[in-house]
């Protein structure tokens with residue numbers, strides 16, 4: 001697969017991971033490979049429980065200690081294995097090189113402290129700036145988020161702001177230390193559609209103007225397709241399909257990707273009724289053999305009793321579907 005050029009910031013290779021629970025191991029990831037290069041916006045998309053968050057939490061070593069076990073493959077984040085970093089090195093990476101934006105900003109902000117203090121503290125923790133310079137930088141970052149009165153917002157407490165405004169504050173904070181990579185985990189899911197569009201535009205503009213790479217996690221194909229250069233479609237802890245957003249949307253190769261697209265107004269073919277994907281994700285405590293999408297797939301046949309590899313189907317495209325792999329081989 002031809003990849004875009006640029007430094008590889010994150011490389012996940014064949015990563016398998018399980019959670020050991022009293023009911024048995026939950027096989028959350030099964031051979032996931034993905035990479036992110038400097039300056040690109042990469043989407044990870046798939047329905048709830050498919051492993052999007054776990055993949056990126058593993059990459060930044062944010063998974064609960066003791067419960068999550070890597071059983072295969074590896075991760076290189078800025079050239080190092082995050083599992084082997086000391087706590088101090090990890091803090092440096094998390095503060096200076098990678099920032100994360102989560103879905104619920106209220107959980108990430110301290111409810112008892114003013115917004116301004118919190119942004120200034122983050123800036124000063126990682127940059128040698130005095131209070132006045134950090135305050136001025138915070139104000140500029142809020143303006144970049146189209147907050148017209150940053151001084152007033154900096155005086156406010158989190159509960160005084162709307163959800164969309166709080167999320168803009170968190171995005172400003174994420175960019176404040178000039179990281180090379182931002183991980184945005186469903187940052188707009190809790191917001192209404194108009195605010196969502198504004199926030200997506202702000203992330204895209206700021207990332208493009210600063211050259212920051214973004215991994216954008218979402219269950220919403222419409223959202224990732226607006227924002228991302230490349231997509232990884234995850235299903236039940238495996239990559240079902242990967243490629244540039246334009247090529248995936250133009251000719252989705254995996255039946256799961258096609259089903260995700262057919263569910264969405266705006267992306268579905270015109271004049272066809274929107275569809276639902278029947279069934280649910282397989283039980284990851286006891287996954288069935290073969291292709292994990294088989295039970296929900298209207299195109300499944302005898303070949304699908306064995307697991308399809310994630311194979312190159314065209315330049316810069318991979319898919320894990322026997323039908324598509326064999327069509328490619330036959331062509």
Ligand SMILES: Nc1ncnc2c1ncn2[C@@H]1O[C@H](COP(=O)(O)OP(=O)(O)OP(=O)(O)O)[C@@H](O)[C@H]1O
Nearest residue numbers: 019026028047048049050051052053054055064284
């Ligand atoms: N701490 C945990 N203990 C046990 N299982 C977990 C834990 N965290 C995640 N899982 C399981 O790992 C699988 C992947 O979860 P993950 O949160 O990555 O999904 P997701 O695609 O991000 O979905 P969502 O959008 O709902 O967050 C799921 O089956 C989930 O139940």
